[in-house]
Amino acid sequence: MPTHARSGNMVRWGIAAALGLGGRCALAVANGRPEEPVRWVLEDVKSVGGHTPTVLGAPKFDEKAPAMRFNGADDGLIVPVNPLSGCSEFTIEVLFQPDVSGPAEQRFLHFQEVDNHRGLLEIRLKETGQWSLDTFLCSGENQLTLLDRTKLHPAGKWTWVALVYDGRKMTSFVNGAKELEGEVTFAPMKTGQTSLGVRLNKLFWFKGAIREVRFHPRALEAAKLQRVK
Numbered sequence: 001m002p003t004h005a006r007s008g009n010m011v012r013w014g015i016a017a018a019l020g021l022g023g024r025c026a027l028a029v030a031n032g033r034p035e036e037p038v039r040w041v042l043e044d045v046k047s048v049g050g051h052t053p054t055v056l057g058a059p060k061f062d063e064k065a066p067a068m069r070f071n072g073a074d075d076g077l078i079v080p081v082n083p084l085s086g087c088s089e090f091t092i093e094v095l096f097q098p099d100v101s102g103p104a105e106q107r108f109l110h111f112q113e114v115d116n117h118r119g120l121l122e123i124r125l126k127e128t129g130q131w132s133l134d135t136f137l138c139s140g141e142n143q144l145t146l147l148d149r150t151k152l153h154p155a156g157k158w159t160w161v162a163l164v165y166d167g168r169k170m171t172s173f174v175n176g177a178k179e180l181e182g183e184v185t186f187a188p189m190k191t192g193q194t195s196l197g198v199r200l201n202k203l204f205w206f207k208g209a210i211r212e213v214r215f216h217p218r219a220l221e222a223a224k225l226q227r228v229k
Contacts, residue, residue, distance in 0.1 A: 025087035025188075027217035037093075037214040038083055042068035045077065048196070054078040059197060065097075065209055070197035072102045072207025078200065082111050082192030083215040084119075089167045091216035093160055093226050094121060100129040100155040102207030107199040109213065113192035116140055120199065121163055123206075129155045133179060135163045135172045137186045144184035146172045151179055158211070160226040166219035176227035 027038050040049040043066070045059055057074035061067070070076065084090050094109055102125050112118035122134040130152040136145050153159060153174055162173040171181040196213070197206045214226070 025090070025217040026085040027083055027087060027090070027215055037091075037216045040079075040213040040215075042196070042210050042212065048077060048079045049081075049083075051079050051081050053080070053196075056198065056202065062209060065211065067097065067209035067211035068196075069209045070108075070206050072099065072106070072205050074205065076198035076202070076205065077196045079194045079196070082113065082189055082194055084111055085113075085189050085191055087217055088188050089165055089217075089219045091162060091164045091214075091218065091220040091225075092119075092121065093162045093212075093214040093216070095158060095160050095211045095213075095226065095228075096208060097158045097211075098123055098125065098131050098155045098206075098208040102155070103205065105204050106206040107195075107204040108197060108206040108208075108210060110195045110198075110200045111189075111192060112194075112200055113189040117187070117189060117192075118200075119163065119186075121161065122204070124149060125155065126152070131155055133161055133172055133174055135170065135180075137163075137165065137170050137184050139184075139186040142185040144170055144182050146170060146180040146182060148180055155208075158228050160228055162220075162225050164219050164225075173222065173225055176222055176225045178222055 045055050056076035059068050059070050059075040062069050107122045109121040118138050120136045123131040125131045132149045134147040164171045169183050172179045
């Protein structure tokens with residue numbers, strides 16, 4: 001997508017946030033059409049999706065990748081918006097490359113309104129250099145973790161992962177292939193913020209690279225998810 005198109009989406013998103021959503025999904029308001037995602041292409045620590053993040057440590061843009069690299073110790077970005085505000089269903093896709101030598105438990109995307117209303121995308125890394133995907137949603141007393149440590153993927157390779165919520169069920173995907181699913185009640189969020197490369201409370205740092213994050217205001221079918229071929 002051209003840079004000017006991404007900027008236009010962010011302008012509309014900013015206007016929607018300023019005026020109040022009235023229960024509408026922020027992504028749908030920003031795009032005008034639900035088939036278009038809001039894309040955060042990580043190219044500059046000074047701007048993520050048109051927003052100015054708080055920079056933790058010194059994440060660096062790798063022009064060869066191209067992607068933002070995080071060191072697994074103190075690198076992270078905290079974006080002062082929650083693109084999923086108002087969404088009763090949604091899809092999050094992330095193109096990333098976990099390092100083979102990162103920590104055992106890593107959070108690479110965290111969106112949160114308050115402490116008991118949040119969602120995370122995580123990995124569990126084995127000493128063999130393989131990782132398993134962990135997705136989590138929590139809304140008040142309702143919460144669900146999707147993790148199967150036997151479903152392993154090689155670190156050091158670019159991979160698309162996704163968390164899909166259809167208003168009733170959460171499903172996790174790796175390169176377009178379904179891994180796990182389960183039912184959970186997740187109420188639409190009103191506000192919040194998003195962190196990349198670390199949990200919002202600055203724990204469980206991610207080591208590796210993140211190229212792009214896509215936020216969709218609807219639950220995508222598996223056939224429409226991104227994958228690395």
